[in-house]
Amino acid sequence: MKNLPSTPQALITWTWPEIEPHFNDLAARSLTKANTEEWLTDWTRLGEKLEEMYSRLSVATSINTADKQADARMNKFLDDIFPNAMACEQKLKEKLLASKLEPEGFEIPLRNMRAEADLFRESNLSLLADQQKLAIEYDKIYGAQTVKWEGKEITLTRLAMIFEQPDRVKREKAWHLKAERQMADRKAINSLWQKFMDVRTKIARNADKPSFREYTWVQKLRFDYTPEDCKSFARAIEQVVVPAATCIYQKHMQALGLDALRPWDLVDGWFSRPTPPAGIPQLKPFASIEELKSKTSAIFHHMDPALGGYFDSMVADGLTDLDNRKNKAPGAYCTSYTSIRKPFVFVNAVGTHNDVATTIHEAGHAFHVFETAKIPYIQQLAVPMEFAEVASMGMELLASPCLTKENGGFYTDAEAARARIEHLEGMILFWPFMAAVDLFQHWVYENTKAGADPEACDKKWAELWDRFIPGVDWTGLEEIKATGWHRKLHIHQVPFYYVEYGLAQLGAVQIFGNAIQNQKKAVADYRKALSLGGMVTLPELFETAGGKFGFDVATVKNAVDLMEGVVRELAKKI
Numbered sequence: 071m072k073n074l075p076s077t078p079q080a081l082i083t084w085t086w087p088e089i090e091p092h093f094n095d096l097a098a099r100s101l102t103k104a105n106t107e108e109w110l111t112d113w114t115r116l117g118e119k120l121e122e123m124y125s126r127l128s129v130a131t132s133i134n135t136a137d138k139q140a141d142a143r144m145n146k147f148l149d150d151i152f153p154n155a156m157a158c159e160q161k162l163k164e165k166l167l168a169s170k171l172e173p174e175g176f177e178i179p180l181r182n183m184r185a186e187a188d189l190f191r192e193s194n195l196s197l198l199a200d201q202q203k204l205a206i207e208y209d210k211i212y213g214a215q216t217v218k219w220e221g222k223e224i225t226l227t228r229l230a231m232i233f234e235q236p237d238r239v240k241r242e243k244a245w246h247l248k249a250e251r252q253m254a255d256r257k258a259i260n261s262l263w264q265k266f267m268d269v270r271t272k273i274a275r276n277a278d279k280p281s282f283r284e285y286t287w288v289q290k291l292r293f294d295y296t297p298e299d300c301k302s303f304a305r306a307i308e309q310v311v312v313p314a315a316t317c318i319y320q321k322h323m324q325a326l327g328l329d330a331l332r333p334w335d336l337v338d339g340w341f342s343r344p345t346p347p348a349g350i351p352q353l354k355p356f357a358s359i360e361e362l363k364s365k366t367s368a369i370f371h372h373m374d375p376a377l378g379g380y381f382d383s384m385v386a387d388g389l390t391d392l393d394n395r396k397n398k399a400p401g402a403y404c405t406s407y408t409s410i411r412k413p414f415v416f417v418n419a420v421g422t423h424n425d426v427a428t429t430i431h432e433a434g435h436a437f438h439v440f441e442t443a444k445i446p447y448i449q450q451l452a453v454p455m456e457f458a459e460v461a462s463m464g465m466e467l468l469a470s471p472c473l474t475k476e477n478g479g480f481y482t483d484a485e486a487a488r489a490r491i492e493h494l495e496g497m498i499l500f501w502p503f504m505a506a507v508d509l510f511q512h513w514v515y516e517n518t519k520a521g522a523d524p525e526a527c528d529k530k531w532a533e534l535w536d537r538f539i540p541g542v543d544w545t546g547l548e549e550i551k552a553t554g555w556h557r558k559l560h561i562h563q564v565p566f567y568y569v570e571y572g573l574a575q576l577g578a579v580q581i582f583g584n585a586i587q588n589q590k591k592a593v594a595d596y597r598k599a600l601s602l603g604g605m606v607t608l609p610e611l612f613e614t615a616g617g618k619f620g621f622d623v624a625t626v627k628n629a630v631d632l633m634e635g636v637v638r639e640l641a642k643k644i
């Protein structure tokens with residue numbers, strides 16, 4: 071493959087007329103056993119450049135949202151290059167499948183390509199686009215929601231920041247205001263939901279699948295677990311995590327001096343950790359981005375010199391953008407410059423503990439890019455979501471003992487203990503919520519008639535909520551409680567995409583448990599699993615990392631016991 075752009079500047083200004091001949095060349099070559107390696111390598115070289123082009127364009131638009139040229143380039147890429155490249159990619163996949171060749175290390179990529187080819191229906195293209203439009207509609211409804219608070223018009227996201235404040239009366243008032251505004255759109259969301267269900271039923275039927283769930287299973291390439299496994303996982307969570315979560319709620323209820331924990335006593339107004347009592351100072355881990363970088367580097371070096379080296383090289387090569395400033399997009403991410411096999415990490419740090427956790431989380435994703443640098447073909451780099459988040463969540467936990475000053479980190483022993491308890495408790499509180507979100511969707515697509523009836527959905531959601539989040543008192547708030555499924559965007563916009571977080575969290579805790587026994591081995595196993603990229607199955611990835619891809623009570627109980635034990639130990643340090 072000759073004449074590919076060799077500099078970042080040349081790459082971001084690449085045009086489709088310059089790209090297309092490379093695809094045509096690959097499509098025209100005859101594919102034999104003898105030249106498979108060369109053909110796949112050339113496809114990879116081209117694919118890497120395109121992936122990196124997209125990454126560099128998104129980085130350019132997010133590090134400076136006022137950069138009009140970057141915006142224009144991104145739009146051109148999305149409108150022109152992306153759809154054309156996707157169509158050409160599809161032809162190359164079909165060519166490889168038709169050749170019946172089975173290149174070494176391609177079992178999983180071929181399995182995925184076959185499934186995608188089987189699922190593809192021309193007749194679904196317009197329906198999938200319709201579904202996309204409904205998703206935009208959903209964003210519009212929520213994006214338009216504002217309220218008047220203390221004389222000013224503010225967004226609900228801003229209003230929700232009040233849930234972190236110690237003034238309970240103010241919290242309750244803000245919570246009701248938010249709920250009222252959301253309930254005003256109840257009809258709109260219900261009618262949108264019926265349209266979603268209608269489109270999804272048609273998509274499944276066109277693809278000859280018994281339901282949209284079966285369609286999604288293949289589309290998400292879920293070959294290593296079944297809907298029944300997800301239900302077992304939810305049952306295990308109900309049995310062992312719900313009681314643990316209820317204990318956490320109770321402990322905080324007592325600390326706050328309350329008889330009942332109401333939704334406005336939680337920082338998200340819903341299910342997550344309770345508002346801290348008055349008088350607890352906020353953690354202030356760093357005063358400058360330099361300090362964030364140097365201490366994060368010290369933490370990684372303390373864990374493993376290679377990980378420390380990866381992080382330092384990112385900083386040295388300008389592959390991080392960590393500070394918050396005007397004209398920078400919100401949020402955090404890690405992306406990959408695939409042709410040079412280097413990551414890029416984006417954070418909006420302002421000096422909070424959350425910034426430390428986020429930087430370590432994204433660094434975990436970045437380590438995945440470093441560890442897979444030697445994998446030859448681009449198709450082998452696609453890591454399933456269930457494991458991609460093990461790299462990042464696992465790193466958060468692996469790094470957590472090094473948060474103290476004596477290990478190079480940011481905090482005194484007591485401060486680190488506080489941050490770590492909050493983190494572990496947050497993980498425990500997440501599992502029941504995740505299980506409710508997942509079970510709700512199984513019910514919806516198993517009972518499409520009731521699933522398309524908003525009233526029946528309300529009833530089902532309320533029932534799941536009472537089962538999975540019994541530790542929070544919703545008395546008198548029944549209508550608001552029942553419409554909770556409206557506010558979980560995944561249910562509407564990315565159906566079934568949620569259990570992945572629950573599974574990854576389980577893997578992360580297992581790695582953390584191994585590190586308590588033998589830190590060196592746990593980190594080595596973690597790195598080895600990362601280095602496999604997307605070349606093996608999920609159970610193999612978990613096993614290599616020293617964990618078990620499991621859905622049973624014993625596996626979940628082990629994880630919860632471990633977390634509770636660590637929390638008890640840490641509590642002694644406060």
Ligand SMILES: [Zn+2]
Nearest residue numbers: 431435459462
């Ligand atoms: Zn992540």
